[in-house]
Amino acid sequence: MPQTLPPVSVDSGSPPPSVLQIFLAFAKIGLTSFGGGLSGWMxxxxxxxxxxxxxxxxxxxLALAQAFPGVNVVNLAIWVGFRLRGGVGALAGALxxxxxxxxxxxxxxxAFATMAKSDSVHLALAGVAAAAVGLSLQTGLRAARRAARGLPALAVMVVTFVAIFLLKLPLLWVVGAMAPLSIGLAYLRLRAGGQA
Known part of the structure; x- marks a missing residue:
């Protein structure tokens, strides 16, 4: 029987947030994040x-949300909400x-339909896009630093980057090949750690 994770709070002395708090926190993120970079904001x-x-x-x-089909940040909102308050938290996070x-x-x-020809609007949107790229880069670097524990994990990251960014291979094929390899390597590492 699969186990479900209990609602958590990092600070063990405080209770997990309410469903309304989860909804409002995600509403704030959705309303104040422009041009991408939502995972960094989260x-x-x-x-x-x-x-x-x-x-x-x-x-x-974040890794799990990116592995599932659909919009990554919505998947992440569902996961965070579920982790904090179960199914109703997942719904609150997504909504x-x-x-x-x-x-x-x-x-x-x-409103934009009336202002679309303004150069100022286009400059402002370019600035917002640059900030979003910075947020995404920060999250990616944090994830890479945490994931690159050991030579096999680093090799998987480098091969994946080269295959997608430099060789421009189809994402689906690269993920289809590298994900099982990465999972297998993680399993072997955990198994070796458990026997040590």
């Missing part, structure tokens, strides 16, 4: 600021991330 909000998850838990959830931002996007699109 890391800051839930690990560094609110201390709801440890960095290791968050990065494990908090998507619904308020969707309503705002509809309003902004209607």
């Amino acid at each position: 890391l800051r909000e839930f690990v560094q600021r609110r201390n709801w998850l440890s960095e290791a838990e968050f990065l494990s959830g 908090g991330l998507v619904v308020p931002a969707m309503v705002l996007a509809l309003v902004v699109v209607a």
Whole structure:
């Protein structure tokens, strides 16, 4: 029978956040993050600021969210919400991330149609995109630092990067080959550690 993870709080003296707190936290992220970089914003909000998850838990959830089909940040919102409050927390996380931002996007699109020819708008959007790339890079570097424990893990990261970025191989094929290899290496490392 599969085990489910209990709701957690990094600070063991405080209870996990309420469902409303989860919804509002994700609504804040969805409404204040522009141009991508949401996983970096989530890391800051839930690990560094609110201390709801440890960095290791968050990065494990991020890896899992990226392995599933669909939008990575929505998958991550579902995982974080589930980790904090179970199924209702997962629903609160997904709805908090998507619904308020969707309503705002509809309003902004209607307003943007009248301002689309303004150079100032395009410059502002370029600046927001640059900041989003920086947030994504920060999260990627943190994940790489944590994942690159040992030569086999580092080799998997380098081969994956070269295959996708330099050789421009199809993502699906690279992930299909490297994910089982990486899982197998992690299993062997855990097994060897357990026998030591």
